[in-house]
Amino acid sequence: MTRRSIGIIVNGVTGRMGYRQHLVRSLLAIRESGGVPVADGTTIWPEPILVGRTETKLRDLAARHGLTDWTTDLASALARDDVEIYFDAQVTQQREKAIRQAIEAGKHIYTEKPLAEDTAAALDLARAADAAGVRTGVVQDKLFLPGLRKLKRLVDGGFFGRILSVRGEFGYWVFEGDWQPAQRPSWNYRAEDGGGITSDMFPHWHYVLEELFGRVAAVTCVTATHVPERVDEAGRAYQATADDAAYAVFELDGGIIAQINSSWGVRVYRDELVEFQVDGTEGSAVAGLRTCRVQHRAVTPKPVWNPDLPATEDFRAQWAEVPDNEEFDNGFKAQWEAYLRHVVAGEPFRWDFRAGARGVQLAELGLRSAREGRRVEVPELRR
Numbered sequence: 001m002t003r004r005s006i007g008i009i010v011n012g013v014t015g016r017m018g019y020r021q022h023l024v025r026s027l028l029a030i031r032e033s034g035g036v037p038v039a040d041g042t043t044i045w046p047e048p049i050l051v052g053r054t055e056t057k058l059r060d061l062a063a064r065h066g067l068t069d070w071t072t073d074l075a076s077a078l079a080r081d082d083v084e085i086y087f088d089a090q091v092t093q094q095r096e097k098a099i100r101q102a103i104e105a106g107k108h109i110y111t112e113k114p115l116a117e118d119t120a121a122a123l124d125l126a127r128a129a130d131a132a133g134v135r136t137g138v139v140q141d142k143l144f145l146p147g148l149r150k151l152k153r154l155v156d157g158g159f160f161g162r163i164l165s166v167r168g169e170f171g172y173w174v175f176e177g178d179w180q181p182a183q184r185p186s187w188n189y190r191a192e193d194g195g196g197i198t199s200d201m202f203p204h205w206h207y208v209l210e211e212l213f214g215r216v217a218a219v220t221c222v223t224a225t226h227v228p229e230r231v232d233e234a235g236r237a238y239q240a241t242a243d244d245a246a247y248a249v250f251e252l253d254g255g256i257i258a259q260i261n262s263s264w265g266v267r268v269y270r271d272e273l274v275e276f277q278v279d280g281t282e283g284s285a286v287a288g289l290r291t292c293r294v295q296h297r298a299v300t301p302k303p304v305w306n307p308d309l310p311a312t313e314d315f316r317a318q319w320a321e322v323p324d325n326e327e328f329d330n331g332f333k334a335q336w337e338a339y340l341r342h343v344v345a346g347e348p349f350r351w352d353f354r355a356g357a358r359g360v361q362l363a364e365l366g367l368r369s370a371r372e373g374r375r376v377e378v379p380e381l382r383r
């Protein structure tokens with residue numbers, strides 16, 4: 001068996017996503033499981049090069065995992081011949097500039113979402129990457145989660161008949177930061193720093209809707225900043241200038257109506273932090289990150305509206321659990337493996353910069369809908 005080492009810059013590795021999901025649970029987990037096998041018998045072996053702004057943080061983090069390759073100098077890392085992939089998990093605002101540098105250095109590029117801050121920039125990156133002949137990818141982790149994989153299996157197997165509607169509920173209470181520290185970084189709540197729940201979550205909703213149900217043709221959205229003042233990591237109060245909730249209706253090709261609420265100002269009375277209910281003529285499903293439950297038309301109860309009597313049925317108990325039928329790995333790791341096979345072995349990978357640009361476009365049009373108080377059509381992005 002031949003081992004094929006591949007140098008991967010991990011920029012933003014000190015951040016929540018860069019560290020936990022991408023370094024520890026993906027790249028190091030891949031090494032722990034022996035690398036990524038490809039069809040010709042080769043095994044892809046990721047060699048992470050940690051890049052960030054603060055020497056001490058990088059040194060500590062590297063030491064914690066027995067790694068030695070780290071730098072605060074992105075340009076020098078990009079100049080190395082043994083580096084083939086640039087990965088970006090920095091704050092969104094820093095992404096475009098760094099990706100441009102990586103394209104100029106001829107590296108393949110994988111990145112967290114959103115690809116850029118606006119559609120024009122995202123498309124421009126896609127064009128530049130195509131012109132440079134580099135292979136691109138954007139994180140679309142939710143597609144690789146067990147709950148959504150099972151939901152996709154139901155769609156592909158024709159379980160629903162004609163799909164009528166999708167209702168998504170995402171969110172949890174993000175602490176304000178005064179009497180309990182906030183569990184998300186403060187830049188998320190400042191528009192001037194690239195924050196906002198619409199630009200954060202609509203790229204996710206875009207690929208979930210597009211991959212499972214159909215192209216998003218129009219969006220109607222209302223946004224809010226429910227918590228106007230928060231306290232940052234240093235204990236300083238600041239104005240929350242970005243939206244912390246988005247209430248949206250997406251019209252899909254084929255007539256499916258999808259409604260998705262996204263909020264960092266709700267308390268969870270659900271089984272999971274995000275849940276999608278899909279109703280079709282033949283059956284319905286409720287999928288979360290891990291589980292998926294179904295009810296077929298043949299076993300659908302016939303409730304009668306009568307508020308004078310207490311509910312006589314346990315509605316939740318009438319749903320059946322969809323079995324795993326396979327082993328599900330961490331979603332981020334699964335997508336990393338697919339991207340590495342794409343770069344090394346040319347295997348197909350459709351979650352590229354153009355897919356990422358469509359996600360950015362939906363966020364931009366959602367915000368426009370909210371700003372202008374109207375329904376906005378989503379044009380197909382030209383190549």
Ligand SMILES: NC(=O)c1ccc[n+]([C@@H]2O[C@H](COP(=O)([O-])OP(=O)(O)OC[C@H]3O[C@@H](n4cnc5c(N)ncnc54)[C@H](O)[C@@H]3O)[C@@H](O)[C@H]2O)c1
Nearest residue numbers: 012013014015016017018089090091092094112113114185
């Ligand atoms: N796929 C997902 O589910 C998911 C979830 C959360 C966040 N994200 C995305 O991941 C990216 C990082 O988010 P995070 O939650 O890890 O953020 P974070 O604040 O925890 O980390 C940000 C990283 O960027 C670095 N950085 C570089 N330049 C910076 C600057 N000028 N100011 C501040 N930090 C700077 C920081 O050092 C840090 O390593 C964002 O683009 C976000 O949209 C994706």
